[in-house]
Amino acid sequence: MKLQANEPEGPLAEKWQKHQANIKLVNPSNKRKYEIIVVGSGLAGSGAAATFGEMGYNVKCFTYHDSPRRAHSIAAQGGINAAKNYQNDGDSIQRLYHDTIKGGDFRAREANVYRLAEVSVKIIDHCAALGVPFAREYGGLLANRSFGGAQVSRTFYARGQTGQQLLLGAYSALSRQIGLGTVEMHPHEEMLDLVLVDGHAKGIITRNKETGKITSHAADAVVLATGGYGNVYNLSTYARNSNATAIWRAHRKGALFANPCFTQIHPTCIPVSGDYQSKLTLMSESLRNDGRIWVPKKVGDKRAPQDIPEDERDYYLERKYPSFGNLAPRDISSRAAKQVCDEGRGVGPTGLGVYLDFSDAIKRLGEDTIRERYGNLFDIYHEITGESAYQSPMRIFPAVHYTMGGLWVDYNLMSNIPGLFVLGEANFSDHGANRLGASALMQGLADGFFVIPYTIGNYLAECRDKRATVGHSAFKDAEENVNSITKKLLNTRGRHPVSHFHRELGKIMWDHCGMARTKEGLEEGITKIQKLRKEFWQDVNVPGDNEEYNQALEKAGRVADYMELGELMCRDALERDESCGCHFREEHQTEDAEALRNDEDFAYVAAWEFKGVDDTPVMHKEELKYKETKMATRNYK
Amino acid sequence: MNVTLKVWRQKNADEAGYFETLEARNLNPDMSFLEMLDVVNNELEADNKMPVAFDHDCREGICGTCSLTINGQPHGPGEGVASCQVYMRSFKDGDTITIEPFRAKPFPVIRDLVVDRTAFDKIIQSGGFVTVRTGSAPDANAIPIPKETADLAMDAAACIGCGACVAACKNASAMLFVAAKASQLNMLPQGKAEKDTRVLKMVATMDEAGFGNCTNQYECSAACPKLISEDFIGQMNRDYLFASLRQKFLRRKKNA
Numbered sequence: 024m025k026l027q028a029n030e031p032e033g034p035l036a037e038k039w040q041k042h043q044a045n046i047k048l049v050n051p052s053n054k055r056k057y058e059i060i061v062v063g064s065g066l067a068g069s070g071a072a073a074t075f076g077e078m079g080y081n082v083k084c085f086t087y088h089d090s091p092r093r094a095h096s097i098a099a100q101g102g103i104n105a106a107k108n109y110q111n112d113g114d115s116i117q118r119l120y121h122d123t124i125k126g127g128d129f130r131a132r133e134a135n136v137y138r139l140a141e142v143s144v145k146i147i148d149h150c151a152a153l154g155v156p157f158a159r160e161y162g163g164l165l166a167n168r169s170f171g172g173a174q175v176s177r178t179f180y181a182r183g184q185t186g187q188q189l190l191l192g193a194y195s196a197l198s199r200q201i202g203l204g205t206v207e208m209h210p211h212e213e214m215l216d217l218v219l220v221d222g223h224a225k226g227i228i229t230r231n232k233e234t235g236k237i238t239s240h241a242a243d244a245v246v247l248a249t250g251g252y253g254n255v256y257n258l259s260t261y262a263r264n265s266n267a268t269a270i271w272r273a274h275r276k277g278a279l280f281a282n283p284c285f286t287q288i289h290p291t292c293i294p295v296s297g298d299y300q301s302k303l304t305l306m307s308e309s310l311r312n313d314g315r316i317w318v319p320k321k322v323g324d325k326r327a328p329q330d331i332p333e334d335e336r337d338y339y340l341e342r343k344y345p346s347f348g349n350l351a352p353r354d355i356s357s358r359a360a361k362q363v364c365d366e367g368r369g370v371g372p373t374g375l376g377v378y379l380d381f382s383d384a385i386k387r388l389g390e391d392t393i394r395e396r397y398g399n400l401f402d403i404y405h406e407i408t409g410e411s412a413y414q415s416p417m418r419i420f421p422a423v424h425y426t427m428g429g430l431w432v433d434y435n436l437m438s439n440i441p442g443l444f445v446l447g448e449a450n451f452s453d454h455g456a457n458r459l460g461a462s463a464l465m466q467g468l469a470d471g472f473f474v475i476p477y478t479i480g481n482y483l484a485e486c487r488d489k490r491a492t493v494g495h496s497a498f499k500d501a502e503e504n505v506n507s508i509t510k511k512l513l514n515t516r517g518r519h520p521v522s523h524f525h526r527e528l529g530k531i532m533w534d535h536c537g538m539a540r541t542k543e544g545l546e547e548g549i550t551k552i553q554k555l556r557k558e559f560w561q562d563v564n565v566p567g568d569n570e571e572y573n574q575a576l577e578k579a580g581r582v583a584d585y586m587e588l589g590e591l592m593c594r595d596a597l598e599r600d601e602s603c604g605c606h607f608r609e610e611h612q613t614e615d616a617e618a619l620r621n622d623e624d625f626a627y628v629a630a631w632e633f634k635g636v637d638d639t640p641v642m643h644k645e646e647l648k649y650k651e652t653k654m655a656t657r658n659y660k
Numbered sequence: 661m662n663v664t665l666k667v668w669r670q671k672n673a674d675e676a677g678y679f680e681t682l683e684a685r686n687l688n689p690d691m692s693f694l695e696m697l698d699v700v701n702n703e704l705e706a707d708n709k710m711p712v713a714f715d716h717d718c719r720e721g722i723c724g725t726c727s728l729t730i731n732g733q734p735h736g737p738g739e740g741v742a743s744c745q746v747y748m749r750s751f752k753d754g755d756t757i758t759i760e761p762f763r764a765k766p767f768p769v770i771r772d773l774v775v776d777r778t779a780f781d782k783i784i785q786s787g788g789f790v791t792v793r794t795g796s797a798p799d800a801n802a803i804p805i806p807k808e809t810a811d812l813a814m815d816a817a818a819c820i821g822c823g824a825c826v827a828a829c830k831n832a833s834a835m836l837f838v839a840a841k842a843s844q845l846n847m848l849p850q851g852k853a854e855k856d857t858r859v860l861k862m863v864a865t866m867d868e869a870g871f872g873n874c875t876n877q878y879e880c881s882a883a884c885p886k887l888i889s890e891d892f893i894g895q896m897n898r899d900y901l902f903a904s905l906r907q908k909f910l911r912r913k914k915n916a
């Protein structure tokens with residue numbers, strides 16, 4: 024299989040405009056005749072479905088949530104990047120592009136990233152017009168803050184609820200189209216399989232959560248905007264129901280899975296407190312604008328933070344990375360936290376924590392200013408831990424937060440299956456081996472509002488004669504496949520609930536495919552997952568039936584998919600015998616323990632082809648060529 | 661700690677519901693209320709019984725999915741929190757805790773503690789938006805907005821669409837939810853053009869969906885996890901009044 028990225032020719036800065044000019048247009052009266060399925064109603068899905076509707080296509084949008092407004096995008100706190108240069112601090116499209124590609128440690132596709140930076144400016148315009156109440160300065164203009172991996176202030180925000188406000192903006196645009204009848208919304212409907220007709224994506228199979236009814240839906244193209252798969256690790260900052268099923272089942276149907284091992288571990292989360300724990304809560308990276316991260320210099324220093332004098336504290340990020348300091352990128356900050364904890368200098372009851380201290384900022388700016396900036400985050404912290412961060416430093420620790428990997432897509436966001444498009448966190452396209460803060464919201468909205476509405480035209484214009492109906496046997500086969508998985512899950516009647524297996528898998532993934540990885544560790548991880556997967560199918564207990572509201576059954580299907588995806592992640596991490604971005608192979612590090620990239624051998628996207636559950640997948644490479652950017656060693660010192 | 665739960669069980673909208681008594685043992689006070697339910701459900705599943713169905717997702721108070729009435733209070737004890745932000749430290753060892761769904765006629769029960777809140781989506785679809793086509797917006801700084809206005813709009817926009825306001829109201833009124841969205845958009849320059857139609861349509865859809873009238877008791881604000889102020893209801897009533905008058909006037913002018 025040869026992977027065609029289908030990047031347009033020409034200089035980087037002109038590619039997108041040229042491409043837009045060359046894309047085939049679908050004539051307005053014909054648009055009505057096309058049906059598009061959008062799975063997902065997060066930023067990417069809502070944006071796409073709303074815009075398709077405005078353009079005149081017939082759209083069906085699916086979400087397993089009870090309302091499109093509940094997609095996980097709602098939880099994003101900190102902000103969204105855009106190269107507006109409203110602060111007049113030297114920002115530009117070129118600079119945002121460069122920060123993003125460098126932040127991703129040169130493992131993303133040049134042309135896609137440039138386009139992302141280019142359309143970022145339109146996103147802010149559109150969202151402000153939709154009534155998103157962005158933070159403003161006293162003069163009435165938009166305010167900005169700084170985020171990790173950048174030396175300019177280009178992050179737009181709405182208090183600590185940026186994702187909520189952006190999603191509600193996109194949801195309002197989607198709602199308008201639903202009201203107008205151009206989008207048919209299907210809430211509580213979970214996609215369980217992709218249907219291919221003659222090699223093209225022509226529909227999906229869904230299960231209604233309330234009745235268990237399995238339904239076939241046909242369309243001219245299928246767009247997946249189903250979010251990330253970090254819940255493989257069980258504990259993460261994701262919503263509990265976020266899952267990989269849509270993209271995994273598409274992968275099983277032939278869609279290539281790119282860079283599955285690239286998982287972002289966010290440095291600032293509330294540490295784990297007990298084994299009943301169901302999720303980890305993120306403390307936005309924006310806190311690092313004013314908070315200082317430190318641990319005691321002495322190993323095993325158990326004094327209260329207030330009792331540790333200034334000269335016995337190690338502000339390790341400021342020490343190691345003087346020019347970025349507390350705003351060093353996420354992968355670097357997380358690893359640095361792991362290092363100090365491994366040295367025995369971690370804080371809190373478990374020793375797995377570091378301090379994020381606001382006392383200097385409170386002295387400098389006053390408590391009111393800090394409350395204005397981060398009040399709701401301090402409240403969340405207080406609620407969960409019962410401690411006040413105005414009085415003593417927060418304790419934080421890294422947690423799984425985002426997946427850069429995802430289904431492989433070309434420049435048009437089309438997967439290797441014609442007619443299957445993938446947007447937002449579900450694809451692999453823009454963040455390479457590490458995503459910079461405030462760039463996922465940007466990507467979701469860029470893909471949904473500003474890229475796919477154009478790029479889908481090329482495919483639709485060409486596939487006019489390839490229509491399919493649910494009468495086709497491929498739909499029946501796919502329904503049967505779904506039913507057989509359900510039956511197997513319900514009929515096993517083993518000894519353990521699904522959550523037991525999820526917890527075990529999460530532990531394996533965190534230990535073997537987490538912040539630091541080794542050849543031996545990954546090999547062991549793979550063996551353990553294979554064993555656990557066998558146990559799962561012999562010993563899982565799923566109560567109830569299919570024909571009812573059955574949360575245990577939903578969970579079981581998702582965990583069954585993680586059992587396969589987890590193994591692929593380990594395999595990918597094993598194959599990538601270098602360190603880059605979030606992917607830290609202990610075998611490859613510099614003298615001062617920084618990731619050591621190997622561009623000679625690994626400057627490629629690893630796109631995996633499914634061959635069967637117990638068969639070894641095949642890797643296809645898309646070589647990454649940097650024509651206009653120099654692949655430098657990342658240096659945040 | 662140990663607590664006794666009296667939990668509402670109901671197989672689906674058509675079957676009658678009942679309270680079931682369940683014991684929750686060996687709890688840690690630092691657990692969240694939902695984590696306590698996870699533990700109870702694990703035990704039920706191990707016994708081959710159906711776990712208690714309850715809605716949840718983000719578990720950090722922002723998605724608006726969780727919707728428990730705990731001891732008669734929508735979202736339980738504590739001010740300004742959603743069900744997922746309630747911790748076991750709010751209860752005492754040996755307590756008996758009643759857990760019910762959000763009760764309101766426009767929110768039929770789907771199963772146990774899960775209710776159908778699509779009526780809220782219908783209200784938004786009727787007018788909770790600004791009409792602007794993708795790609796047609798002016799530069800975001802072309803329209804300055806006074807900071808106070810933006811901040812107030814944000815206060816209203818903080819609504820998570822959970823429905824606690826409806827469940828807390830004896831009339832099952834959705835006024836706080838509707839007022840929060842309508843006020844946010846009506847207050848911003850971007851939303852001014854559709855100010856009248858927005859409020860008229862949203863209120864009409866709310867009435868059609870079977871939500872009751874507001875009798876100014878403001879149980880809604882007290883139960884709201886985002887403490888949305890009842891002042892927005894006043895603002896919407898004003899917007900509604902002007903909009904109706906203006907419409908009558910326009911209609912008369914047209915007929916004249």
Ligand SMILES: Cc1cc2nc3c(=O)[nH]c(=O)nc-3n(C[C@H](O)[C@H](O)[C@H](O)COP(=O)(O)OP(=O)(O)OC[C@H]3O[C@@H](n4cnc5c(N)ncnc54)[C@H](O)[C@@H]3O)c2cc1C
Nearest residue numbers: 063064065066067096101102214250447448461462463464
């Ligand atoms: C706590 C937290 C804070 C964050 N903060 C920031 C931030 O400040 N800035 C930033 O840029 N990024 C942030 N991120 C990342 C960012 O929020 C996400 O990457 C982004 O919102 C993903 O958007 P999406 O549209 O791709 O997917 P999602 O918003 O996850 O939406 C997925 C949609 O797909 C649907 N779906 C999935 N599977 C199926 C299926 N099988 N059938 C039917 N429907 C399905 C879901 O119902 C949902 O509607 C944060 C993430 C987290 C977890």
Ligand code: SF4
Nearest residue numbers: 819820822823825884
């Ligand atoms: S107004 Fe408050 S209680 Fe009502 S839906 Fe919004 S957040 Fe929930």
Ligand code: FES
Nearest residue numbers: 717719724726744
């Ligand atoms: S689970 Fe999201 S608000 Fe409670």
